[in-house]
Amino acid sequence: MKKFIIIGGGAAGFFAAINAAEMNSELEVLILEGSKNVLQKVKVSGGGRCNVTNACFTPNELVEFYSRGKKELLGPFYQFMTGDTMEWFENRGIPLKIEDDNRVFPESNSSQTIINCFLDSAKNAGVNIKTSSRVEVIEKSEEKFVVKTASENFIADYLLIATGSNAKVWSMIKNLGHTIAEPVPSLFTFNIFDKRIKEIPGIAVPKATVKVLHSKLEAQGPLLVTHWGLSGPAILKLSAWGALELHQKGYSFEIEVNWLSMNLDAVLKILKSVKKEQAKKQVIVRSVFSEISKRLWEQFVIAAQITSEVKWAQLSNKELENLANQLAKCTFKVSGKSTFKDEFVTAGGIDLKEINFKRFESKLHKNLFFAGEILNIDAITGGFNFQNAWTGGWIVANSIGR
Incomplete structure (x- = not known):
């Protein structure tokens, strides 16, 4: 035998x-x-x-x-x-x-x-x-x-x-x-220490596009804010496809997040339209995108240097551009990884x-x-x-x- x-x-x-x-x-x-x-x-x-x-x-x-x-x-x-x-x-x-x-x-x-x-x-x-x-x-x-x-x-x-x-x-x-x-390592999440996401773990968006700056690495999919940074399928895809390259970078690099997977000009166009339609409403009160939760929207408004009292009619073109950039070209510094033990x-x-x-x-x-x-x-x-x-x-x- x-x-x-x-x-x-x-x-x-x-x-x-x-x-x-x-x-x-x-x-x-x-x-x-x-x-x-x-x-x-x-x-x-x-x-x-x-x-x-x-x-x-x-x-x-x-x-x-x-x-x-x-x-x-x-x-x-x-x-x-x-x-x-x-x-x-x-x-x-x-x-x-x-x-x-x-x-x-x-x-x-x-x-x-x-x-x-x-x-x-x-x-x-x-x-x-x-x-x-x-x-x-x-x-x-x-x-x-x-x-x-x-x-x-x-x-x-x-x-x-x-x-x-x-x-x-x-x-x-x-x-x-x-x-x-x-x-x-492959399949890991990104450690990010940033005040925009520090207080909102558990917030997710259904379809974000994430790019590693100064590389060809890019992935799309659901994105999750965690206690230690960002996770979800979009990040895990990046960690898998970029395992060798990110290891060589010492897990220290910058990413650009498009939370809506929408062209920047298209986002700006929507924001300008909202400015006209909701002129008397405060910007920070409600997210104008169904994919973006109220808590996440608030963080983007604050990061765009728009105060809580400001109404849509009062927004300057520069403030609209700042808000659009937070939504479609949001950059974060990654400083480490967390693996699933x-x-x-x-x-x-x-x-x-x-x-x-x-x-x-x-x-x-x-x-x-x-x-x-x-x-x-x-x-x-x-x-x-x-x-x-x-x-x-x-x-x-x-x-x-x-």
Whole structure:
């Protein structure tokens, strides 16, 4: 009986283990997890609800959400896609739902549902799981692999490394001859200390455009004011696409925010129209844009140096221009980042040129496989990083199990 060992008890590792065992009952499958618990990232994903995947069903469109790995994942997505993922879970009695933003969650709204599904499926398929089994050494021995933990050694015919971002494991992979792209944070929020947003955490706009000044980085989407600065999909997109560039800047740079995603001249034209129509009303009293809340509007009016008593008829052209600039060309100084501690994603990992993506197999060592974030692949939020894990895990399983 041949032995398939998976290092890493996370999403990609479990998916590969279960599918390989189900495809080939004569395969002995073992998961080695260094910590006491498995599937911890699944547990915290989506705020504890587990964002399983995304309802984007066309490979050519799906790859556009990946900051790194876009070209390499196109072929694999034709083998195993988001629809296949949804069918996989639903065939195991886990009903899923698609939310308005296309994120896919279990109907239970609990990540424990997904964890239980994996644990039950692994048990039924005969997958062995060893926790608190931190791997210390990986060696090649003729056509097999020797995996050493502090207490035990294992021999594998097939080896999958799916530990995610793990510096110690990357070091072992380097010893096997692979190249590692230096990891840097991806998916982080911007730390901004500015009086315009200091007192209004929780305020959001549905569609802002954010640019990193003196670069080509630009993203559009919902924007959220937080206690530490700015977050939301628009910022997270920028952090993913600009992970390397923003790291090089030391996370110190300026951004320009267009809170309305509207041309400056168009904003100014609306403000001039309001000046005529609401001449006797105070400027600060009510936002003239439905997307901008009253509290946020007040901050823009104050920043435009318009006092609370001033009425629309009293506004000078300069004051109108100042207000338009606050709405459409609002600049902030970014001085640092905040990452999601439990949902930390990195840009970096094994050089993609060294992987055969038809099998997710090393080009340097036959029967050595990689899946998930250990590869230099990452995406924005929305279920895309998990889909990379499911696709990689399934293709590895299919390569071995069949």
